[in-house]
Structures are given as C-alpha cells and as structure tokens.
Amino acid sequence: MDEDMEAVVTQVEEKLGYPAIVKPANLGSSVGIGIARNRTSLETAVEEALEYASKLVIEPLIGELKEINCSVLGDTEHAEASVLEEVLKTEEILSYADKYQGSSNGGSKSSGGSKGTSGGMESTDRIIPAPVSDERTEEIQSLGVRTFKALGCGGVSRIDFMIDETNDSVYVNEINTIPGSLSFYLWEPAGKDFQTLTHDMIQLALKRQRDRERLTFSIDSNLFSLQGGGGGKGGSKGGSKK
Ligand SMILES: Nc1ncnc2c1ncn2[C@@H]1O[C@H](COP(=O)(O)OP(=O)(O)O)[C@@H](O)[C@H]1O
Ligand SMILES: [Mg+2]
Incomplete structure (x- = not known):
C-alpha cells in the first residue's frame, strides 16, 4: 500500500469506520461510486474512483x-x-x-x-x-x-x-x-x-445581468475617480456617484 492510500485508509478507519461510500467529487450519474465494507474493498473503491476524479468524497454509507x-x-x-x-x-x-x-x-x-x-x-x-x-x-x-x-x-x-x-x-x-x-x-x-418555468428563468437571468452591469459600472466609476486625481490615494470605496 502506498503512502497516500495508507493515509486514506487510516483516516477512514479512524473517522468513519465501515461501511463507507466512495465517490468521485465532481462527477454525476453514480459513475465511479463504490462501497467499502472492509480495508480491501476500500482500497479497490478508492482506486476505481480515482480513475474518474482526483478528488474523492468518502462518507458513511446510509444503510436504509x-x-x-x-x-x-x-x-x-x-x-x-x-x-x-x-x-x-x-x-x-x-x-x-x-x-x-x-x-x-x-x-x-x-x-x-x-x-x-x-x-x-x-x-x-x-x-x-x-x-x-x-x-x-x-x-x-x-x-x-x-x-x-x-x-x-x-x-x-x-x-x-x-x-x-x-x-x-x-x-x-x-x-x-x-x-x-x-x-x-x-x-x-x-x-x-x-x-x-422557462419564462421565470429568463426573467431571473435578465435580473442577474442587470445586477452584474450595475456592479461593473460602480467599479468602473471608482477607477475613474481614482485616475482623475481629485480623490487622493485612498479613494473611498463608496465614492461612486449615481
Ligand atoms: N452516504 C450514502 N449512503 C448511501 N447511499 C449513498 C450515499 N451517497 C450516495 N449514495 C447513493 O449513490 C447515489 C449517487 O451519489 P451522489 O452523491 O448523488 O453522486 P452523483 O453525483 O453520481 O449523483 C445516490 O443517489 C445514492 O443512491
Ligand atoms: Mg446524485
């Protein structure tokens, strides 16, 4: 067992115990998921999950x-x-x-x-x-x-x-x-x-876009006021004018 695997096994056994479930952190559709009921199946499940992702989630298996x-x-x-x-x-x-x-x-x-x-x-x-x-x-x-x-x-x-x-x-x-x-x-x-539903989603996206534009505008105007030389070095964060 290499060092990394040993560290995983130690942590799982100390913190979780068996049975545990091993999942790739960033996939979906249950791909690469395995159940560990003992040290051997933990190692197998970790190796298999690592084929799909470099970050794993290991947590207690919920039986029912x-x-x-x-x-x-x-x-x-x-x-x-x-x-x-x-x-x-x-x-x-x-x-x-x-x-x-x-x-x-x-x-x-x-x-x-x-x-x-x-x-x-x-x-x-x-x-x-x-x-x-x-x-x-x-x-x-x-x-x-x-x-x-x-x-x-x-x-x-x-x-x-x-x-x-x-x-x-x-x-x-x-x-x-x-x-x-x-x-x-x-x-x-x-x-x-x-x-x-799609109408609501479009309205939400438009609102998000408006919010984003407002944010960009106030950052721009702050930079502008700093460059203008009038505000001195410490240009106030709240200083943008509407
Ligand atoms: N802690 C757990 N205990 C028992 N079953 C689990 C646990 N976590 C996940 N599962 C089972 O595995 C399936 C997939 O896990 P999930 O975390 O939803 O990953 P995915 O992103 O692949 O959908 C879940 O739908 C559930 O059936
Ligand atoms: Mg899921």
Missing part, C-alpha cells in the same frame, strides 16, 4: 436510504421550493442504469415520471409528491432554499437529499445547478408549466 429531491427556483434574494419527489432505487446504489436506462421491473410509479421518452432523470422511477410528512416536506423545502441561497445560485436547481431511515436524519447530498429536464416535472404539479 430514502432519496428525496427538491427543485429550487429564484436567486439569493428570493427563492421558492418545488414539491418533493422520492427517487426509487432498485440496486444497492441508484445506479447509472436506473437513472438513464429506465427500470427493467415495471413502469413508473409516479404521476409525472413516465412522460419522457428521451431518458435522463425524466424517466427515473419516482413518486411525486414524495410520501413524507408535511413537517418533513417543509423542513426539506426550507433546507433546499437555504442551500440554494448559501451557494449563491440563480435560476433553477435541484437539490438532492438523503434520509437515513434508521434514525430519521436528513442530509443535503448534492446540488445540480442545471438539473435534468430543468426539473419541470416538479413544478408542474403546483401549476407552473414548462413555458412559465
């Missing part, structure tokens, strides 16, 4: 997992959460085949999930709205909005959550900033059709 996704639309000032979906898995981890090739054992259980013929997240087996309590739904929607704002997102995103059913804890797993099918199927149930 419920996967819930929530779309968020807006910007850092105002953002709203969609209805939730539960994504159903058929294997130990929601595999590439489940996401992109549809399920082999029966059709979609959702009201909105069987529309797509083009594959992608649109045809994954899902239940909408997710069968969780009202309080849990609100908690996840609020976590979704907070995550979206904390990351400074704009437009439409989909935030994926994991619930550990052994102790009922909820985790933010990842954010998809350009979600498959723009998550339109999570907005439709609340009456926002695809056209309205």
Whole structure:
C-alpha cells in the first residue's frame, strides 16, 4: 500500500469506520461510486474512483436510504421550493442504469415520471409528491432554499437529499445547478408549466445581468475617480456617484 492510500485508509478507519461510500467529487450519474465494507474493498473503491476524479468524497454509507429531491427556483434574494419527489432505487446504489436506462421491473410509479421518452432523470422511477410528512416536506423545502441561497445560485436547481431511515436524519447530498429536464416535472404539479418555468428563468437571468452591469459600472466609476486625481490615494470605496 502506498503512502497516500495508507493515509486514506487510516483516516477512514479512524473517522468513519465501515461501511463507507466512495465517490468521485465532481462527477454525476453514480459513475465511479463504490462501497467499502472492509480495508480491501476500500482500497479497490478508492482506486476505481480515482480513475474518474482526483478528488474523492468518502462518507458513511446510509444503510436504509430514502432519496428525496427538491427543485429550487429564484436567486439569493428570493427563492421558492418545488414539491418533493422520492427517487426509487432498485440496486444497492441508484445506479447509472436506473437513472438513464429506465427500470427493467415495471413502469413508473409516479404521476409525472413516465412522460419522457428521451431518458435522463425524466424517466427515473419516482413518486411525486414524495410520501413524507408535511413537517418533513417543509423542513426539506426550507433546507433546499437555504442551500440554494448559501451557494449563491440563480435560476433553477435541484437539490438532492438523503434520509437515513434508521434514525430519521436528513442530509443535503448534492446540488445540480442545471438539473435534468430543468426539473419541470416538479413544478408542474403546483401549476407552473414548462413555458412559465422557462419564462421565470429568463426573467431571473435578465435580473442577474442587470445586477452584474450595475456592479461593473460602480467599479468602473471608482477607477475613474481614482485616475482623475481629485480623490487622493485612498479613494473611498463608496465614492461612486449615481
Ligand atoms: N452516504 C450514502 N449512503 C448511501 N447511499 C449513498 C450515499 N451517497 C450516495 N449514495 C447513493 O449513490 C447515489 C449517487 O451519489 P451522489 O452523491 O448523488 O453522486 P452523483 O453525483 O453520481 O449523483 C445516490 O443517489 C445514492 O443512491
Ligand atoms: Mg446524485
């Protein structure tokens, strides 16, 4: 075992224990993900994941997992959460085949999930709205909005959550900033059709552009006032005139 691998193994065994899950940090679609149940399978999973990325995420494996996704639309000032979906898995981890090739054992259980013929997240087996309590739904929607704002997102995103059913804890797993099918199927149930969703996204993009132009303008005018020689060296940051 080389030094790097030894350091990984030591850290995982000290901090996490087994079973753990090993994921490439910057891929998607469950590519390169492996489960480590002991030192040998940890080494194999790390080697495999390193084929796909130089940065890995290793975390405790949630044994009884419920996967819930929530779309968020807006910007850092105002953002709203969609209805939730539960994504159903058929294997130990929601595999590439489940996401992109549809399920082999029966059709979609959702009201909105069987529309797509083009594959992608649109045809994954899902239940909408997710069968969780009202309080849990609100908690996840609020976590979704907070995550979206904390990351400074704009437009439409989909935030994926994991619930550990052994102790009922909820985790933010990842954010998809350009979600498959723009998550339109999570907005439709609340009456926002695809056209309205894209209209909203365009309005948000225009607002973002206006905000950006305002920022650039005030930086330009500060530089200008410094060059003008009147302001002296320490040119005040708030000194731009409207
Ligand atoms: N800590 C975990 N415990 C159990 N299963 C997990 C865990 N993290 C991820 N998974 C499973 O692996 C899948 C892919 O992981 P994810 O972090 O979403 O990566 P990707 O970017 O490939 O979608 C998840 O949808 C879930 O089924
Ligand atoms: Mg994922």
